Amino acid sequence: MEENEWIIQQLQHILDKSDHYNQRTLMKATQDIIKEQAKRIEQMEGEMEGTIWSPRKWSE
Structure with a gap:
């Protein structure tokens, strides 16, 4: 983010x-x-993190 600033x-x-x-x-x-x-980018990172930690996805 420093580069963006x-x-x-x-x-x-x-x-x-x-x-x-x-x-x-x-x-x-x-x-x-x-x-x-x-x-x-921040939204997608949050979505990825949420998907990784979602118990519903663990069985897939």
């Missing part, structure tokens, strides 16, 4: 300094994608 901070730095609409839009969209990917 660093990337988001770097994108924010570019976003703050840019006056170009297209570049600002791209930086913001990239930040949003990184955050969404991190959220989905």
Whole structure:
């Protein structure tokens, strides 16, 4: 997660300094994608952990 935070901070730095609409839009969209990917990874890890520890799955 540290890599994500660093990337988001770097994108924010570019976003703050840019006056170009297209570049600002791209930086913001990239930040949003990184955050969404991190959220989905966390959800999938939780789902995997829940499946592994589910007694119903032990007999399969």
